[in-house]
Amino acid sequence: MNKKLQVLVIDDNQDQLEVLRIMLAKRDPDLQVDVFTDPMAGLQALSQKPFDAVLLDYSLPGVNGLELLRQIKERWPHLPVIFVTGQGNEKVAVAAMRDGAHDYIIKEGDYLKFLHKTIRHAYEKAQLQKQILTSKLRLQALFDGIQDFISVQDRDFNVVMVNRKFAEWVNADPESLVGRKCYEAYFQRSEPCESCPVKRTFDRLEKDFLEMKHDNDVFHIWSYPMTGLDGNLDYAIEHLRLVTDQKRMEEQLIQNDKLVTLGILSSGIAHEIRNPLNIIEAARYYLSEVIPPEETDKHEKLMIIRKNVYRASRIINNLLEFSRRKEMDAQEVDVNTILDKTLALIEKEMRVRDIEVVREFEPGLITFFDPDGLRQISLNLILNAIQAMPEGGTLHLRTHRDESGNICLEVEDTxxxxxxxxxxxxxxxxxxxxxxxxxxxLGLYIVHAIVSRNGGEIQVESEVGKGTLFRILLPKKAAAESPTSMFLDKERKEPVNP
Ligand SMILES: Nc1ncnc2c1ncn2[C@@H]1O[C@H](COP(=O)(O)OP(=O)(O)OP(=O)(O)O)[C@@H](O)[C@H]1O
Ligand SMILES: [Mg+2]
Known part of the structure; x- marks a missing residue:
C-alpha cells in the first residue's frame, strides 16, 4: 500500500487543475490534492498545514513562478517542489532546478499520465536527502563534540573533514578548511610537516604517533588509517591533543626533582667545604697575630684571604638555606635580611646583565611569615624583573611599613x-x-598562592616600554598570635634567641 501524501498544486488554469485532479485520483488515490489558482492563497495553505510535495506552475498571475519557488524554499527548504512549465521553456526549468526544485515537468503530450510517479519520486528523493543530511549532521555533531582536534585527510593531504574544536584553534569555520592542504590550513606551512604521521600511516598502512612543537604549543598527534567506500585506504584520521600545559607541568616536576637533588648535594658539599674554610680562617688569624704590624703588604694579603673566605661562606650559607626542603612554619622574620640574601644569590647575574640595584629598606621590618615562602616570593619577582630587562636597567627594591602597620615590599624594574x-x-x-x-x-602563581595563604595582597602597576612594579602587602600579625611568641622579649618587641 502506498503512503498517503498531501500534495499542494498551484496553477492558475482552472480547467487544467480539474483534469489534473481527476487524473491523479485515478492513477494514485493515495495522493490527496489541494489545488490553488491564487499563488498567495497557496502560500498561506502551506503555512497552515503540512504538505509532502508541491506542484508549482511557472506562469502565475502577479508573480513569477521562480520567485515563488525561492520563497517556498526559503521557508521550507526540505519540501520537494516539482516545477511545471510550458513547452519551449526548458531554460526556466533548469533555473528552477538550480534554485532548489526537486524535479520539473514540461507540459507536453501525455505528461499527466506520469505525473503521479514524478510526485512520488520527488518525495522519495527528498526523504532520502533528509536522511543523508540527518546522518551527516549527527556525524558532524559527534565529531564536534570531541574536545581534541580531529581531522580527516586524503593521500594528498587535502582536508576532507575537520571538527569544530580544531577549526576554532585556527580561527576558521570547519567548512572553510575542507579542501585545503592540512599543513597549510593548520600550521601555515608550504609543505608537509617533517615526520608527518599521516604520511607514515599511508606509507606503512598502520597507525602512527608524533610529538610536535608549533610556536609555543606542544601537540601529541596520532594518525590512523581509514578506508573509503570502495575499501581502499584513501584517508587518514588525524587526532591531535594539545599537551602544552601537561608538558610544562612535567618540566616543572623535573625541575623540582632537580632542585631536591641539588639541595641534598649542595648541603653535603657545603658541610665538607665549611671545615677547610674554618681551617683557612684559623690559619689566617694565627698569621695575622704573629706577623709584625709593620709588614703591611703581608697583612693586605691576609685581608684578601679573609674577604674571600667570608665570601665563600656567604655563598655556602645561601645555598644551604635555599636547598632546605623541609616545610617551614611561619616564624618571626626580618624582611630586609631575606631580601638581601635573595639578592646575594643573583647579584653576579645582575652585574653581567648590566642591571643596577637600588635598595631602599626601612630598618627593623620584622613580620610573622614562612621564611621559605618569603624567599620564593622575592626570588620569583626579582627573576621576572631581571628577565624583563634584557638590555639592562634599574631594579628598585623597597620595603616600608604603611600607616596601618602592614609591611610593604616593592620590586620595580625599568x-x-x-x-x-x-x-x-x-x-x-x-x-x-x-x-x-x-x-x-608558575612563578607568579606561586607568589600569589603564598601571599594569599598568608592573608596578604599583591598589586601590579605596569606600562609597556617603561617598566613594572609589583607591590606585596604582608599583613601585620600580632606577636601574641604566633606560636613562637614565648621566645619574644615583649618589651623590646624583637626576636631573641630562646
Ligand atoms: N616584571 C615583569 N615585567 C614584564 N613582564 C612580566 C614581569 N613579571 C611577569 N611578567 C609576565 O608575566 C608572565 C608570567 O610570569 P611568571 O613568573 O608567572 O612566569 P614566567 O616568568 O613566564 O615563568 P617562570 O617564572 O615559571 O620561570 C611572564 O611570562 C611575563 O610575560
Ligand atoms: Mg617568572
Missing part, C-alpha cells in the same frame, strides 16, 4: 612592561610569554 591584556592572566598557572624551556608560567 623593563619591557606588561601589555594591559596580559594583566588579568599574570597569576594564572602556566601563563607565560616566554618560550618553552625558559618560563613555566
Amino acid at each position: 623593563g619591557v612592561g606588561i601589555p594591559p591584556e596580559n594583566l588579568k592572566n599574570l597569576f594564572t598557572p602556566f601563563f607565560t610569554t616566554k618560550p618553552i624551556g625558559e618560563g613555566t608560567g
